[in-house]
Amino acid sequence: MKSPPNRETILVVDDVPNTVEVLQRNLSSQGYTVLTAPGVAEALSILEGTPVDLVITDFKMPKASGLDLVRHVRENLKDTEVIMITGYPSIEGAVTAVKIGAEEYLAKPFTDEELYAAVRRALAKLHARRHDARAALRAAPACYGLIGESPPMRKVFRAISKAAAASATVLISGESGTGKELVARAIHYSSRRSAASFVPVNCGGIPEGLLESELFGYVKGAFTGATESRAGFFQAADGGTIFLDEISETSLNMQVKLLRVLEDKQVYMVGSSRARRVDVRILASTNKDLPALAKAGLFREDLYFRLNVVTIVLPALRQRGDDILLLIHHFAKKFAKESGKPVPSFAEETVHTLTGGYRWPGNVRELENVIHSLVVMADSDTIEVSDLPALLRFSVPPRPDLTRTLAEVEAEYVRNVLASVGGNRTKAARVLGIDRKTLREKLKVVENRAQS
Numbered sequence: 001m002k003s004p005p006n007r008e009t010i011l012v013v014d015d016v017p018n019t020v021e022v023l024q025r026n027l028s029s030q031g032y033t034v035l036t037a038p039g040v041a042e043a044l045s046i047l048e049g050t051p052v053d054l055v056i057t058d059f060k061m062p063k064a065s066g067l068d069l070v071r072h073v074r075e076n077l078k079d080t081e082v083i084m085i086t087g088y089p090s091i092e093g094a095v096t097a098v099k100i101g102a103e104e105y106l107a108k109p110f111t112d113e114e115l116y117a118a119v120r121r122a123l124a125k126l127h128a129r130r131h132d133a134r135a136a137l138r139a140a141p142a143c144y145g146l147i148g149e150s151p152p153m154r155k156v157f158r159a160i161s162k163a164a165a166a167s168a169t170v171l172i173s174g175e176s177g178t179g180k181e182l183v184a185r186a187i188h189y190s191s192r193r194s195a196a197s198f199v200p201v202n203c204g205g206i207p208e209g210l211l212e213s214e215l216f217g218y219v220k221g222a223f224t225g226a227t228e229s230r231a232g233f234f235q236a237a238d239g240g241t242i243f244l245d246e247i248s249e250t251s252l253n254m255q256v257k258l259l260r261v262l263e264d265k266q267v268y269m270v271g272s273s274r275a276r277r278v279d280v281r282i283l284a285s286t287n288k289d290l291p292a293l294a295k296a297g298l299f300r301e302d303l304y305f306r307l308n309v310v311t312i313v314l315p316a317l318r319q320r321g322d323d324i325l326l327l328i329h330h331f332a333k334k335f336a337k338e339s340g341k342p343v344p345s346f347a348e349e350t351v352h353t354l355t356g357g358y359r360w361p362g363n364v365r366e367l368e369n370v371i372h373s374l375v376v377m378a379d380s381d382t383i384e385v386s387d388l389p390a391l392l393r394f395s396v397p398p399r400p401d402l403t404r405t406l407a408e409v410e411a412e413y414v415r416n417v418l419a420s421v422g423g424n425r426t427k428a429a430r431v432l433g434i435d436r437k438t439l440r441e442k443l444k445v446v447e448n449r450a451q452s
């Protein structure tokens with residue numbers, strides 16, 4: 001009987017060709033897509049380029065052990081499960097495998113049914129986890145991982161909801177590290193396009209000569225090396241959203257081509273003169289002042305106007321008031337969980353320094369990195385000001401002592417004035433703007449305080 005197709009991809013890793021063959025045949029018969037590798041190194045290179053749902057690996061192999069593979073998967077691939085096969089009765093090997101993150105282990109010899117059952121259990125766990133992740137996203141529809149309650153952030157959240165309901169092009173601007181990409185994701189995932197792809201393109205990171213073929217794809221023979229046609233980011237985003245990150249980094253020549261896509265909703269693959277329709281929403285970001293660049297002739301004004309139908313301006317972290325406290329706790333929790341440590345607390349002085357006069361030029365990303373390293377390096381439960389990087393510690397003025405009463409401040413002032421006039425009470429009273437009798441009473445308070 002033919003099983004219904006399972007679309008999951010399984011990677012089988014074993015040095016014994018016969019075992020690999022049997023597993024591949026059996027699992028393929030169940031409808032899984034099966035990839036194979038004769039060792040850990042080969043498996044790693046497959047995992048680098050191909051999404052795999054489940055890895056089934058032998059424990060004992062001549063070069064690297066299956067445990068190394070389990071460890072690699074657990075540390076780097078959140079969305080992949082592992083089953084370890086132990087070839088001879090090595091219960092310790094199995095226990096270690098499970099401890100470091102294998103979902104299951106199978107002791108040889110095992111029956112086909114045992115294999116299928118283990119695979120089904122591991123994949124069921126994977127699906128449950130994916131489902132939870134999606135539910136968590138849905139639970140906070142307005143935020144999508146964006147923390148903030150300050151008035152400028154509330155304004156951003158309102159703008160995200162409006163942009164999600166519309167289909168216009170959106171320009172997201174803000175200093176580096178303020179969350180432009182998160183906002184773009186939030187718009188896509190709360191829009192009606194959310195089931196299709198969100199495709200971010202780092203315009204500044206792709207060499208000028210490659211950008212066009214990366215964006216629009218190319219046809220076979222378009223240039224030397226183009227041995228077959230390949231789709232570009234726009235085709236990959238069909239039905240979904242493309243995010244042109246750092247749009248100001250594109251050349252004027254490229255800007256003309258982007259303008260054409262915006263106007264006609266069509267792309268030309270490199271090497272082809274045939275226009276192809278694409279249904280893609282465009283979001284763009286910049287940390288530059290685009291109108292100024294346009295004035296200087298470095299950015300096409302017509303493209304700027306096309307992009308700027310809706311603009312969302314992200315506030316700098318230093319303009320976000322108490323959000324910085326929320327973010328500190330959010331990141332402390334996140335990184336403590338990731339590194340398996342208890343959530344640290346922050347000494348009052350530490351909080352004062354983090355929220356004080358430092359300008360946070362790298363915004364949320366910089367804060368995130370600072371908290372990450374504090375959590376990882378912390379060896380006590382409380383993070384002291386001395387744990388902070390020097391740059392931060394020395395950028396904040398010392399806090400005035402705000403614990404004294406008005407009477408204490410006054411007493412100190414009266415004493416200082418009296419000392420400055422050599423103890424002459426008449427002169428002191430004149431400086432203080434009070435009469436001698438009042439001065440006498442105040443001095444009594446000063447003396448009493450000094451005694452008590």
Ligand SMILES: Nc1ncnc2c1ncn2[C@@H]1O[C@H](COP(=O)(O)OP(=O)(O)OP(=O)(O)O)[C@@H](O)[C@H]1O
Pocket residue numbers: 145146147148174175176177178179180181182183287364365368
């Ligand atoms: N409001 C926020 N709440 C939680 N995390 C945030 C927030 N804003 C930004 N971050 C985090 O800060 C980091 C930087 O955000 P993001 O990459 O979206 O910024 P960016 O503006 O695109 O930066 P750049 O200009 O450097 O590309 C990310 O790790 C992101 O998750």
Ligand SMILES: [Mg+2]
Pocket residue numbers: 180181245
């Ligand atoms: Mg970015």
